[in-house]
Amino acid sequence: MEAACSKISFVDAHIHLSDEEYSECVNEIVDEAKSSNVIALISNSVDLETSVKSLELAEQYPKIVFAALGIHPWNVNNLGDDELQKTLQLISEQRQNKALIAIGEIGLDNTYAKVLDRQLMVFNEMLRLAEKLGLPVIIHSRGTTTQIIEMLPSYNLQRVLLHWFSNPINALSKVVKERYYISEGLPTAFSNGIREVVRRIPLTNLLTETDGPVRFSKPPFSGKRTTPAFIPTVVKAIAEIKKMNTADVTGQIIRNFEKFFGVKLN
Numbered sequence: 001m002e003a004a005c006s007k008i009s010f011v012d013a014h015i016h017l018s019d020e021e022y023s024e025c026v027n028e029i030v031d032e033a034k035s036s037n038v039i040a041l042i043s044n045s046v047d048l049e050t051s052v053k054s055l056e057l058a059e060q061y062p063k064i065v066f067a068a069l070g071i072h073p074w075n076v077n078n079l080g081d082d083e084l085q086k087t088l089q090l091i092s093e094q095r096q097n098k099a100l101i102a103i104g105e106i107g108l109d110n111t112y113a114k115v116l117d118r119q120l121m122v123f124n125e126m127l128r129l130a131e132k133l134g135l136p137v138i139i140h141s142r143g144t145t146t147q148i149i150e151m152l153p154s155y156n157l158q159r160v161l162l163h164w165f166s167n168p169i170n171a172l173s174k175v176v177k178e179r180y181y182i183s184e185g186l187p188t189a190f191s192n193g194i195r196e197v198v199r200r201i202p203l204t205n206l207l208t209e210t211d212g213p214v215r216f217s218k219p220p221f222s223g224k225r226t227t228p229a230f231i232p233t234v235v236k237a238i239a240e241i242k243k244m245n246t247a248d249v250t251g252q253i254i255r256n257f258e259k260f261f262g263v264k265l266n
């Protein structure tokens with residue numbers, strides 16, 4: 001039985017609220033989140049422009065939107081003059097700003113392997129800055145999880161989140177050993193691979209996300225614009241997999257969020 005009187009809350013630890021596709025409807029998205037009891041959204045950035053935008057959004061919607069700033073591996077080849085330096089500088093300058101809570105989305109993606117050297121250069125700069133400033137990192141590791149997990153111990157990072165962790169499944173033991181976190185989203189409801197990851201990861205290492213705006217063709221999300229209002233469905237799927245009740249699952253996920261990002265949620 002779930003407690004009827006205690007409010008069940010949710011978090012979206014990875015959304016691209018600064019994405020063009022959301023630009024006309026951020027108010028609506030934040031309202032939808034609130035009415036679904038999603039009490040925190042981390043606006044991840046992909047370049048300098050979205051980093052500035054994420055900070056603005058976090059300042060505009062305090063205590064519900066938080067900013068992660070960084071350069072996504074997909075963007076390393078399209079950086080403008082001094083864009084890397086300017087982004088690093090922005091993060092340093094804003095270190096004391098409560099709206100900024102992580103460096104992300106950063107990482108490596110082997111779909112774009114021809115620019116892997118450049119990805120590595122940008123990733124290394126971001127990790128060095130995270131080390132220096134003591135900020136958590138949110139990492140994209142498509143096709144590169146093993147490589148990333150091998151390189152991370154050479155940095156002095158306190159908090160590492162591998163977002164949308166999918167494979168290889170045997171890397172999970174290292175994730176747990178190093179006390180890294182992973183975040184999972186809508187595929188928890190329909191993907192056997194992701195459900196297996198969720199089954200194996202201790203709940204204390206797990207966060208929830210949408211990675212919006214992405215679109216899924218699978219029910220129950222087919223054809224719908226991704227919003228944080230889908231997070232309760234993700235938590236329900238986690239609860240089924242873990243054979244726990246929703247309130248206990250989301251209670252632990254909220255505690256994980258607070259511990260990982262160093263914020264207290266209302």
Ligand SMILES: [Zn+2]
Binds near residue numbers: 016105211
């Ligand atoms: Zn993302």
